[in-house]
Amino acid sequence: MSNAYDHIGIENRWRKHWEDTALFRAKNPGEPGFDPKAPKFYVLDMFPYPSGSGLHVGHAVGYIGTDVVARKKRMEGCNVLHPMGWDAFGLPAEQYAIATGKNPRETNAVNTSNYRRQLKLIGLSYDWSREVDTSDPRYYRWTQWIFKRLFERGLAYQAEVPVWWCEELKTVLANEEVINGRSERGNHPCVRRPLKQWMLRITAYAERLLEDLDSIDWPESIKAQQREWIGKSAGAEVTFRVQGVPANAAELVVFTTRPDTLWGATFMVVAPEHALLKHVPASHRAAVDAYVAQAASKSELERTDLAKEKTGVFTGLYAHNPAFDAGDARGRIPIWTADYVMAGYGTGAIMAVPGHDERDFEFARKFDLPVLEVVRPPEGEKGLADGVCFAGDGTAVNSGPIDGLATPQAKARAIELLAARGVGKARTTYKLRDWLFSRQRYWGEPFPLVHLADGRIVPVDDDALPVELPRMDDFKPSGDGSAPLARAKDWLATTWRGEPARRDTDTMPGWAGSCWYWLRFMDPTNVREPWSRDAEGYWGPVDLYVGGAAHAVMHLLYARFWHKVLYDVGLVHTKEPFQRLFNQGMLTAFAYQDATGRLVPNADVEDRDNRFYRKGAGDELTQFVTKMAKSLGNVVNPDDIVREHGADTLRIYELFMGPLADSKPWNTRDISGSRRFVERVWRAIVDPDTSDPVRPHLAVDQATPELSGDALLLEKELHRAIRRVDDSFASLNFNTAIAALMSFVNEASKRPTALTRSQAERLVLVLSPFAPHVAEELWSRFGHARSLAYEAWPSVDPRYLEDDTLEIPVQVLGKLRGKIVVGKTAPESEIVAAAKAAVPTWLEGKTIVKTIVVPAKLVNFVVR
RNA sequence: GCGGACGUGGCGAAAUUGGCAGACGCGCGAGACUUAGGAUCUCGUGGAGCAAUCCGUGGGGGUUCGAGUCCCCCCGUCCGCACCA
Numbered sequence: 001m002s003n004a005y006d007h008i009g010i011e012n013r014w015r016k017h018w019e020d021t022a023l024f025r026a027k028n029p030g031e032p033g034f035d036p037k038a039p040k041f042y043v044l045d046m047f048p049y050p051s052g053s054g055l056h057v058g059h060a061v062g063y064i065g066t067d068v069v070a071r072k073k074r075m076e077g078c079n080v081l082h083p084m085g086w087d088a089f090g091l092p093a094e095q096y097a098i099a100t101g102k103n104p105r106e107t108n109a110v111n112t113s114n115y116r117r118q119l120k121l122i123g124l125s126y127d128w129s130r131e132v133d134t135s136d137p138r139y140y141r142w143t144q145w146i147f148k149r150l151f152e153r154g155l156a157y158q159a160e161v162p163v164w165w166c167e168e169l170k171t172v173l174a175n176e177e178v179i180n181g182r183s184e185r186g187n188h189p190c191v192r193r194p195l196k197q198w199m200l201r202i203t204a205y206a207e208r209l210l211e212d213l214d215s216i217d218w219p220e221s222i223k224a225q226q227r228e229w230i231g232k233s234a235g236a237e238v239t240f241r242v243q244g245v246p247a248n249a250a251e252l253v254v255f256t257t258r259p260d261t262l263w264g265a266t267f268m269v270v271a272p273e274h275a276l277l278k279h280v281p282a283s284h285r286a287a288v289d290a291y292v293a294q295a296a297s298k299s300e301l302e303r304t305d306l307a308k309e310k311t312g313v314f315t316g317l318y319a320h321n322p323a324f325d326a327g328d329a330r331g332r333i334p335i336w337t338a339d340y341v342m343a344g345y346g347t348g349a350i351m352a353v354p355g356h357d358e359r360d361f362e363f364a365r366k367f368d369l370p371v372l373e374v375v376r377p378p379e380g381e382k383g384l385a386d387g388v389c390f391a392g393d394g395t396a397v398n399s400g401p402i403d404g405l406a407t408p409q410a411k412a413r414a415i416e417l418l419a420a421r422g423v424g425k426a427r428t429t430y431k432l433r434d435w436l437f438s439r440q441r442y443w444g445e446p447f448p449l450v451h452l453a454d455g456r457i458v459p460v461d462d463d464a465l466p467v468e469l470p471r472m473d474d475f476k477p478s479g480d481g482s483a484p485l486a487r488a489k490d491w492l493a494t495t496w497r498g499e500p501a502r503r504d505t506d507t508m509p510g511w512a513g514s515c516w517y518w519l520r521f522m523d524p525t526n527v528r529e530p531w532s533r534d535a536e537g538y539w540g541p542v543d544l545y546v547g548g549a550a551h552a553v554m555h556l557l558y559a560r561f562w563h564k565v566l567y568d569v570g571l572v573h574t575k576e577p578f579q580r581l582f583n584q585g586m587l588t589a590f591a592y593q594d595a596t597g598r599l600v601p602n603a604d605v606e607d608r609d610n611r612f613y614r615k616g617a618g619d620e621l622t623q624f625v626t627k628m629a630k631s632l633g634n635v636v637n638p639d640d641i642v643r644e645h646g647a648d649t650l651r652i653y654e655l656f657m658g659p660l661a662d663s664k665p666w667n668t669r670d671i672s673g674s675r676r677f678v679e680r681v682w683r684a685i686v687d688p689d690t691s692d693p694v695r696p697h698l699a700v701d702q703a704t705p706e707l708s709g710d711a712l713l714l715e716k717e718l719h720r721a722i723r724r725v726d727d728s729f730a731s732l733n734f735n736t737a738i739a740a741l742m743s744f745v746n747e748a749s750k751r752p753t754a755l756t757r758s759q760a761e762r763l764v765l766v767l768s769p770f771a772p773h774v775a776e777e778l779w780s781r782f783g784h785a786r787s788l789a790y791e792a793w794p795s796v797d798p799r800y801l802e803d804d805t806l807e808i809p810v811q812v813l814g815k816l817r818g819k820i821v822v823g824k825t826a827p828e829s830e831i832v833a834a835a836k837a838a839v840p841t842w843l844e845g846k847t848i849v850k851t852i853v854v855p856a857k858l859v860n861f862v863v864r
Numbered sequence: 865g866c867g868g869a870c871g872u873g874g875c876g877a878a879a880u881u882g883g884c885a886g887a888c889g890c891g892c893g894a895g896a897c898u899u900a901g902g903a904u905c906u907c908g909u910g911g912a913g914c915a916a917u918c919c920g921u922g923g924g925g926g927u928u929c930g931a932g933u934c935c936c937c938c939c940g941u942c943c944g945c946a947c948c949a
Contacts, residue, residue, distance in 0.1 A: 221868045225944055228867065233948075256949060269949090310947085338947095345948045352949085358865095359947055431948055552944070656889070658877060662870095663942080670876065672902095673889045683904095727880090735877070739888035746888090749905095809884040814930040816884055852929055858883050862929045 003691060005682040007646030011773040015120060023789055024074075024125040026081050028523065029534045034079075041078040042539050043070050044518055044578075046547025046555070047085045049510075050111035052096050055118045057636045057654065057666060058587030058628045062546045064651050065584060065660045065732055067124045069544060071769035072729065074125075075793040081539050082125060083521040085132035086112045089140070090510025091169065091185060094443035098476060104443045105471075108135060122638055122647045123772050125789070130524045134513025135443070139520065141466035142530035143512055144448035146562065148459045149569050151449070155201045156437065158457070162273075162343075163436055165193040170477025172197065174436040174509065192296070195481065198438035198447065198506060202561045206230050206430040208575075209560055218581040225552045231431025233257055236415045238351065238424040240268060240319040242335065245279040252276060252319055252335070255346030255429055258356065259418065260410035262323045263399035264374030265351040266364070268335045269312065272296065273343035276335070277315065284316030288337060295339045310363045312338025321351075322423040323400070338363065346429050354389070361389035374399045375407065435558065437509060440483040442475035444507030450494060451502045458496060467503065483507070514555055515562040518542050518577060536572055545578040546660075548586065556581070582732060585663040587654075589634040592621040601633025607669075625665045636666055648771035649675040652738055655770060659733035677738070678774055680745050681767060684752075685760050685778050693781040698757045710754030717747050718759050719800035722766055726796065734770065741767060757782070762794040810835040811860040812842040820859075828853050835859040 002009075018024065027034040043066050048059065070082040088108045096111075097104035112133065119126065132139050150156045164173045168188035172195060177184045202209075210230045213223045235257035242252050252268065270276050272295035280288045291313045317335040324331030340359055341350055354364035354371040364371050375394040377383035383390035393407035401417060402410045418424025438447070446467045448460050460467060470491035475484045483505040486492065494501050516530070522539040523531035556578075563577040592600045592612055600621055606613045612621040628635050641650045653674035658664040682688075687695050707715050724740035744763065748755045761782055768775035768788055779788040802824065808831065810818040818838035822831050832851055836843060839861070846863035853859050 219868095221944080224868055228945060231945095231948065235949080254949080258949080340947045340949095342948065350949045357949065359949075362947095429948080549943075656876085662877090664876065667876070667890080670890045676904095677889085679904095733878095735888080739878075742888055807884090811883085811930075814883095814928090819884080850929060852883095854883060858930090860883080860929055 003686050003688045005679050005686075005688070005774075007648065007678075007774075008643070010777045011123070011642070011647050014773045014776045015123065017776070017787070018125070018789075019120070019128075021787070022129065023787055024082070024127050025129050026079060026127045029538045036538075038077055038079045040081065040539055041070075041073040041544075042081040042518075042542045043073070043544045044082075044521070044542045044546070045084065046545070046551060047087050047514070047517060048115065049087045049090065049092055050108065050115040051092065052100070052107065052111055053630060053635075054111075054114050055638055056628055057638050057641060057650070058589075060122055060638055060650075061587050061654050061660065062548070062584035063119065063124055064122065064654050065734065066544070066546045067651075068655065068734060068769040069729065069732075070125055071772060071789065072793060074790055075765070075768075075788075077792070081130075081521065082127060083130040083132075083524075084119060084124070084126040084128070085130075085517060085521070086115070086134065087510070087514050087517075088112065088133050088135035089444045089508075089513050091171070091439075091441065091443075092510075093135075094441060094475075095169075095185075097443070103471075103473075103475075105135075108133075118638055121642050122650060125772070130521050132517060132520050132524055134445075134517065135469075137466045137468050138527075140445045140469075140513065142520065143445050143508070143516070144465050144467060145462060145530060146516055146566070147445075147508070147512075148448055148462070149571075150200060150562075150565055151459055153565065153568070155204065155565060157199055157201065158196055159199050160194055160196050161199070161436070162192045162194050163197055164190045165195070165481070166190045170479055170481070171439050171441050172436065172481075193481075197436055200435040200437045200561075202435045202558075203430060203432055205561050205564055206232070206432045208564055209432075209557065212560075212564075212575055216576050216581070217579060219549075219583055222549065222552045222556065222581060222583065226557055229432060229553050229557065232428060233430075234426070234428050235259065236411075236418065236424050237347070237427040238262065238322065238418060240322060240351065242276065242279075242317055242319045243332075244281070244317065245276070249276060249279050252349055253347045254349045254351045255427060256351055258353065258411065259414040259424065260396055260399070260402060260405070260407055261353040261356050261374050262321065262351065262414055262418075263396075263402075264353045264355045264372040265321055265323070265333060266354060266370045266372060267333050267352045268319050269338045269341045269350050269352050269360075269363070270315075270335060271341040271343040271348040272337055272339050274337065274348045276317070276349070277337060279317070281316040284314065287313045288315055291337060310338060310340055310359070310366050312336045312340070312363065312367070314367075322418065322421065334369075336363075336367070344433060345431065355384055356389065356391050358389050358391055372398060435561075437512075438506035439509050440477065440481060440505075441507055442469075442472060442477075442484040444509065445469070445512055446485065446507055447504040449504045450496045451504065452496065452499055453501075457504075458501075460496065469507075511555060511558050515559050516566070518545075518559075519566075519572065530571075540572060541574040541576060542578045544580050544582060546582045546584055549583040552583075582661070584660050585658075586627060587666055588625050588663055589628045589632075589636065589666045590623050591626050591632045591634045592623055594619060594621055599632055603633065628666070636668065641668075641671070645671055645675050646678070646773075648678050648774045652677060652771055655734040656738040658735050659731065661732065674738075677742050677745065678771055680749055681763070681771075682774065682778070684745060684748050684755060685764070686781065693783070694760075694778075695752075697753050698755070698760050698782070701757045707756075710751040711756055711759075714744075714748055714751065714754055714756075714759055716800045716803070717744050718762060719796050720744075722762070722794055723796045723801065725766055738770060741770075764788065765791055765794050806856055808835075808856070809858045810838050811858060812839055812863060814860060817842045824856075828855075831859060835861070 045063055045066050070080050073080045093104050093108060097107045100107060164178045166173055166183045166188050169183060173183055178190050182188060183190055210232055213226060235255060236259040238254050238256060240252045242250050272292045277288060315335045315337055318332050319335055321331040321333055352360040354360040355373050356375050373384040374397060376397045377390045377394045382388050396402045396405045396410040402413045405413055415426050446469055448465060448467050449457055450460055451457055470488045472488055485505040492503050494503055519531050523535035526532060559577055566572045567575055592605050594600055600614055604615050605621060606615050612623050614621055626632060653671045656674055685694050685698060721740040721744040725737040728734050728737035764775050764778045765788055776788060804824050805821050806824055807819055807821050809816050810820055820834045820838045822834055831853060848861050849864050850862040
């Protein structure tokens with residue numbers, strides 16, 4: 001037995017052992033050996049899209065964190081579900097395949113096996129028997145099956161909607177995939193186009209998606225983002241009568257959050273897409289048409305960029321403000337159209353109250369429209385009297401029946417008045433829109449629907465699922481917006497219950513597969529149903545879900561939506577899928593640029609005394625911290641780190657850098673400290689100069705009941721360390737756990753023969769979630785035949801956390817002036833006397849006005 | 865503009881929740897052992913000062929015997945959202 005710390009040999013051996021023995025395979029209810037009395041713990045990572053470039057060390061941070069949790073939970077006696085799989089469908093996978101000239105099926109297979117290899121390489125204890133791949137027909141059969149449940153409940157529908165079309169990608173994109181008029185992926189320009197699309201009625205769940213946020217343990221920032229995205233706003237709907245148009249178009253309904261300002265509405269604005277514009281009088285037809293055309297041609301980017309300067313035209317139409325009697329001339333107000341009013345929100349039309357809305361105010365000033373004051377600001381705040389718009393709460397004025405009311409009451413009263421006259425009612429709106437769910441792309445789940453000759457669209461029968469994605473050699477987008485699947489002629493023609501039918505040629509978006517994968521992990525090989533009731537009843541919900549904050553809105557909102565639908569269908573027993581969500585911070589890295597601002601790959605940089613120079617040329621470079629990206633030349637590959645330093649060292653380093661939630665920069669230089677720690681543990685137990693499995697004094701249990709001297713000291717240190725390790729799991733700041741273990745090992749190393757076998761074994765157990773390979777190796781060297789993965793987690797005995805004597809700081813006027821050592825049970829008088837004696841020079845010639853004694857903490861003298 | 869997170873040594877970071885600021889590690893300095901060391905071990909390392917001591921948690925105020933921690937104002941960084949009526 002070689003006794004040098006050989007990370008490659010050790011890690012290979014244990015990686016193989018775990019795999020050969022399927023050590024981390026979790027048993028389901030009903031399986032032989034399943035222990036129904038053990039508590040369950042479901043710890044889940046956001047599964048990755050397996051990209052062609054493989055994992056970098058930044059991706060691993062979260063996976064290592066969840067692995068530590070999973071390993072500790074097993075040792076605490078939980079049945080742990082800790083699975084991994086692949087989010088393999090979607091645009092990036094398809095684009096990668098196109099770029100490499102291969103079929104996504106093949107590139108996906110290569111990429112996933114590389115990912116799997118890398119994840120195993122860093123010692124992650126996944127139950128690989130539960131691996132799923134969203135692009136596998138055995139998986140997407142059930143994605144389609146769930147879609148059918150949505151379809152049956154009226155939550156999936158087709159609509160001709162203006163959608164984002166990306167010319168470069170030849171596909172439609174959802175609102176949230178378009179940022180400032182450009183595609184989120186690839187940054188290509190996008191335009192709006194009306195197209196017939198599949199939509200999911202997520203808006204029907206808006207209220208519940210909002211409400212149930214209160215019941216889950218998620219970061220406040222993510223909840224805030226979801227609330228913002230759902231965008232609930234309470235107000236009223238008010239009907240204005242439009243004059244001089246056909247009766248069926250004469251009602252112009254607006255949504256407002258400020259019904260109390262109705263008396264101050266001096267004009268109206270409709271979105272350029274609004275149906276009322278069909279009825280513009282001939283005198284204004286040309287101007288309006290020109291404006292509408294101009295607005296349509298603008299990308300969203302231009303529309304927002306030009307936000308500074310409002311545009312719009314008068315339609316020639318007038319409406320009557322229902323605040324005033326029919327004959328009252330004050331009620332006659334002009335209707336404009338302007339692109340600052342959005343077609344998709346509220347009713348696409350507003351009543352403009354320039355006195356109390358910034359946007360209306362700006363518009364009124366530009367086009368010289370009247371501005372009325374109907375809300376008096378509270379004392380001390382600026383309002384129209386000072387030439388500025390006042391949008392806050394105040395007191396109603398110039399508003400007839402609601403004059404004198406404070407804004408909240410004025411709102412309520414205004415709604416009552418409108419309702420009584422049948423021209424308005426309370427209404428709540430949401431910013432959330434229905435989810436655009438179809439893509440004219442190849443690499444996604446086909447819709448489980450067929451089109452019949454008479455135009456009906458019907459779902460295919462459950463037993464005909466999956467509708468398999470046909471193999472196509474040319475699956476590139478067509479360019480005219482039609483889907484690639486339209487070219488799969490043999491596939492397209494089918495039958496439905498004997499009738500000729502044509503398949504739907506759209507595919508689902510990349511998000512579909514990730515909307516329920518945590519459920520499939522519970523029962524991944526079930527061929528009769530997506531998961532069994534027993535499995536879901538036991539494992540659900542996910543106890544801890546870890547991933548990047550980037551998915552704050554889309555994935556997490558969509559997943560919650562599907563889960564709630566499944567709850568309504570009776571297929572899951574919880575309203576929410578993820579009880580606790582945790583966002584790991586991004587791992588950043590240094591990058592370098594030269595004097596001209598050009599990036600220099602890290603491989604070409606030389607560090608001389610913390611200044612940085614280009615290798616060869618020698619010019620000085622500027623270092624900065626940024627995300628890890630291939631384009632920045634600063635990607636660190638875990639394969640290299642594992643080969644050179646070991647997986648255990650990599651894990652320790654990534655955890656030791658800082659709290660899991662924080663962003664922090666990778667610095668290869670710092671790894672050595674983690675490696676030194678692992679080696680120090682090794683040497684504390686193994687003597688590298690001998691061939692003994694462990695040091696002689698650790699070979700047998702001395703079984704000393706009474707510890708004393710250094711052994712007692714180490715026992716106390718060990719309990720303190722374990723306590724700190726335990727504490728670190730609350731907020732996943734494992735950096736403090738590692739620091740505690742380092743301190744203990746430092747103390748133990750100073751007293752090479754004092755460490756007892758029991759202490760050494762407990763050290764190994766506590767270390768094992770963080771550095772599992774070396775821990776297993778040491779455990780087996782102690783002579784244990786079985787893996788430590790299911791050994792009991794060492795407990796903390798409070799007796800060892802306290803000392804008989806305490807060192808207490810002594811302050812004078814709040815400043816540290818001395819220290820005293822007193823017995824744990826010393827009376828206050830004794831402590832004060834000792835404290836006085838400890839700081840004589842600071843008390844000399846002074847009067848002690850007050851003495852503050854915080855038990856076991858400090859003494860503070862206030863002197864004069 | 866709105867919402868969220870954050871700001872502590874040369875660097876990554878600690879700090880029982882109001883009680884010894886800088887644990888632990890990197891780097892750096894000195895030394896030991898070595899034919900050698902980019903190995904290992906020991907000691908030192910916030911700043912100023914010969915020292916006693918003083919100053920120090922983005923800046924400025926405040927509460928308190930005592931503030932990194934609580935309150936008010938400001939500055940800066942990062943991440944969302946952004947004409948949502």
